[in-house]
Amino acid sequence: MTGIYNIIPVPAPRMTQADRWKKRPPVLRYFAFRDEVRLRGVTLPDSSHVIFIMPMTEGWSEKKKLAMDGASHHQKPDVDNLYKALSDSVHGEDCQLHDMRITKYWGRVGQIIIKPM
Numbered sequence: 001m002t003g004i005y006n007i008i009p010v011p012a013p014r015m016t017q018a019d020r021w022k023k024r025p026p027v028l029r030y031f032a033f034r035d036e037v038r039l040r041g042v043t044l045p046d047s048s049h050v051i052f053i054m055p056m057t058e059g060w061s062e063k064k065k066l067a068m069d070g071a072s073h074h075q076k077p078d079v080d081n082l083y084k085a086l087s088d089s090v091h092g093e094d095c096q097l098h099d100m101r102i103t104k105y106w107g108r109v110g111q112i113i114i115k116p117m
Contacts, residue, residue: 008110011081
């Protein structure tokens, strides 16, 4: 069963010891993302296709938004960092997973779509 979650994807940040007290914005966004994923009860099957829908910038023209809606996303954040944030939020450790496919597209709103394979 496909799960569609209206959560804006956030990459896993590189954290240091100083992040315990510094409270950098990327770390705070990651912790808020992790809490939202857990609150919504997101599950990540053992073998799945995860689709990240990256929200378009509000400053884009309507013409550009129409052209980019559903197009492949080839910018940062990287798919591996997005998946790392999601899998760490769901499992804590990703050693349980053995088969995954990850894609990312542009969209009007941020979403995470999980399809079992």
